[in-house]
Amino acid sequence: MKLQKEFFNRSTVEVAQDLLGKSLVFGNFKGLITETEAYRGFDDEASHAYRGPTTRAAIMFGEPGYSYVYLIYGIHHCLNIVTETSGCPGAVLIRGLQLPTLILDGPGKICQHLGITRQHSGINTINHPHFYLENGVDSFSYKATSRIGIKKATDKLWRFIITT
DNA sequence: CGCAAGATTATT
DNA sequence: ATAATCTTGCGA
Numbered sequence: 226m227k228l229q230k231e232f233f234n235r236s237t238v239e240v241a242q243d244l245l246g247k248s249l250v251f252g253n254f255k256g257l258i259t260e261t262e263a264y265r266g267f268d269d270e271a272s273h274a275y276r277g278p279t280t281r282a283a284i285m286f287g288e289p290g291y292s293y294v295y296l297i298y299g300i301h302h303c304l305n306i307v308t309e310t311s312g313c314p315g316a317v318l319i320r321g322l323q324l325p326t327l328i329l330d331g332p333g334k335i336c337q338h339l340g341i342t343r344q345h346s347g348i349n350t351i352n353h354p355h356f357y358l359e360n361g362v363d364s365f366s367y368k369a370t371s372r373i374g375i376k377k378a379t380d381k382l383w384r385f386i387i388t389t
Numbered sequence: 390c391g392c393a394a395g396a397t398t399a400t401t
Numbered sequence: 402a403t404a405a406t407c408t409t410g411c412g413a
Contacts, residue, residue: 264396271396273409281409299407301397318396333397375396 228358230351233289237308237315238263238383244306244317245387248361251339257361260321260330262372263383264305266314270377274314284347285314292356294336294346301333304341306350306358320373321386365389 228247233240241263249256266274266285273282273295284293285307293305293316309315322329329335336342350357366389369382 262396273396276410279410295396296408297395298397298405299395300405303396305396316396320396331398372396374398 226360227351228290228360230288230290233306233308234310235308237265237317240306240308240315241317241383242367242385244319244358245367245385246362246365248359249319249322250355250357250359251341252355254324254339256322256324256329258319258321258358259323259328259387260319261385262318262320263385264316264318265309269381271372271375271379271381272314272316274316278314282314285316287311288349290349290351292345292348292350294341294343296343297333302336302341302343303332304336304345320384 241261244258244261247258249258264272266272274285278286288311289308291307293307294302297303304319305316307316320332322335329338348356365387367385367387370384371379372384
């Protein structure tokens with residue numbers, strides 16, 4: 226069951242929590258999402274969208290269910306899924322993925338193994354045949370912590386991890 | 390047009 | 402704890 230637009234068209238923090246245990250399909254790869262982080266605009270200083278719809282963050286202001294891939298430190302790619310309705314910035318960073326054969330911890334590793342680059346940014350995952358999200362496990366436990374690698378808004382517990 | 394900083398990872 | 406490395410954002 227593929228996740229529809231209504232799933233992403235909600236509060237970013239809620240979507241981040243609900244994405245845990247869901248399945249990410251990208252080409253021949255398919256894995257469970259084990260770790261996410263929520264990034265909103267406006268009130269979140271750590272978000273790319275905080276300063277408004279700049280060139281890089283414009284996708285976060287667009288339609289929910291779209292992919293948002295950016296390059297960080299000139300080395301690593303990070304995969305996000307846009308949330309909230311058009312005009313309201315928000316995205317969920319996919320930090321951890323559980324494949325049948327291995328565990329990918331860290332957004333950079335995920336994009337490296339799946340072959341995700343900025344070419345895959347701005348894709349509508351709701352309509353795309355080989356790049357989308359679907360339901361996974363129904364029940365599991367998880368915890369919330371502060372986000373990693375940022376120096377602003379570290380008081381917000383918007384990082385969610387499956388504890389199994 | 391030039392400069393400073395960053396949603397990370399691998400290495401010491 | 403720190404370097405690597407290049408794109409983005411902001412100032413001149």
